[in-house]
Amino acid sequence: MPEVIYRKYRPKTFKEVVGQKPIKLTLQNEIVSKQIAHAYLFVGPRGTGKTTLARLFARSLNCLDRSVDQSEPCNKCEICQLILNNRSMDIIEIDAASHTGVDNVRENIIANAQIPPFNNKGCKVFVIDEVHMLSKSAFNALLKTLEEPPKHVIFILATTEIHKVPETIISRCQRFDFKKIPQQDIIKRLTEIIEWEKIEVPEHILAEISRKSEGCLRDAESLLGQIISLDQTKITDELASLVLPRSNWQEINNLVEGLRLNNLATTLNQINKLVEEGIDLKIFIDDLIDYLRQIMLYQIIGPSFNLDFADDIVENLKEHAQEFPLDDLSRLLNILLDKLSIKESIIDQLPLELGCVEFLTDKKLDQDYQIPKIDSSDLPEHQPSNDDFKKVQDHWSLIIKETKPFNHSLSAILQTSHPLSIDQQKLIIGLEYGFHLEQLDKPKVKNHLSGILSRILGHKINVGFQVDEDYKKSHQKFKGGHEKEVEEAIDTFGGEIV
Ligand SMILES: [Zn+2]
Structure with missing residues (x-):
């Protein structure tokens, strides 16, 4: 049909x-x-x-x-x-x-x-x-x-x-x-068809059909055909939702706004509200990622980039493109993609919540604390303590960031590492693979890292590496649990760390 x-x-x-x-x-x-x-x-x-x-x-x-x-x-x-x-x-x-x-x-x-x-x-x-x-x-x-x-x-x-x-x-x-058919051309074509068929379909529904069909006119016409076969002269959002999976652009916009304003409570409340209303979380997350991607592309490419949304959403999107720093956007997308790759979660919305929490707590950390710009060779010797270990854990993402100008692949490997233990001589960093150990266990790398750590701790500290035998468990525990705020947020919303 x-x-x-x-x-x-x-x-x-x-x-x-x-x-x-x-x-x-x-x-x-x-x-x-x-x-x-x-x-x-x-x-x-x-x-x-x-x-x-x-x-x-x-x-x-x-x-x-x-x-x-x-x-x-x-x-x-x-x-x-x-x-x-x-x-x-x-x-x-x-x-x-x-x-x-x-x-x-x-x-x-x-x-x-x-x-x-x-x-x-x-x-x-x-x-x-x-x-x-x-x-x-x-x-x-x-x-x-x-x-x-x-x-x-x-x-x-x-x-x-x-x-x-x-x-x-x-x-x-x-x-x-042959090229994909531009959004505007598809909408124009669909408008012609509904005129011939003498039915009323609001423009935002046509825009949604066009967006969903990704430049394939045949798919767009098929979707419209399904709407026409509902046999109604006036198509409402509710009728359209029988054929078209409903997107929640306004809700997505609110969520993104919460993230932009660093408002964790609002953000998590928003997710909770959506789940209570019974939205399809999978569609919501797909749309959220698409929305963020479009903000990012618009920011990079500028007005010549064609936004695939209805007019009112385009306005919101442009606003976000102006106010959401590019760094934050790409970090948010990375975090979400990473969290959403968790397939089995006891609670459906937990990966999304964790993603938002990670994004905002990391951001706060960056804003509240800066690694002192001092010469670490002047710092005193001191025996490492458990407090030092906690401090390194708290600032781990900042430490990784700080290594980037020195060596990109060092910072990339450290993304998958975590502070493992501390003894009287040094701090040990836990790694996933033996070949990471080979790459990092060099005086130059260790000196650089110990310089950064010493500046944070206010005294000299040595650094060592070790493959963590229990990597998976301790890494997840570290990434998911080292922030007190994460635990509190999860408690509030009845979640559990997976
Ligand atoms: Zn002829």
């Missing part, structure tokens, strides 16, 4: 085809100037108009009533009608995904290509969809035909996976690269 709309409104002229302007223009010029190639290759994502343009091109070439200076088919003459009704013997469509054998290529294409077209003024057009699915021998057979193409035969090969098409075939074709 959802396909129905797609077929019903399949464009019948070049003018009606959505997007792909340069391709349309070239094909139309070729029709008028009669400079037709023997083989075309249409490359691009699904649902972007490859077969639609192939059929249209074939029809235009065969149309009986098209005047010489025109590129559009008449769509009324006998031939146009035959083709539109899929009854033409001269337009042969093959789905390579279902005919991959070499024999099929022989029967359907090679032999058939030798027979002249029924329309003796026109040409025979083979449209081979998903051409990358052909077997190696089928490609060889096809290649022979492409090398010596029979008169009045045109091949249009379409593929979503160009890397699977042999170079020998590609080099024989005129290649066109």
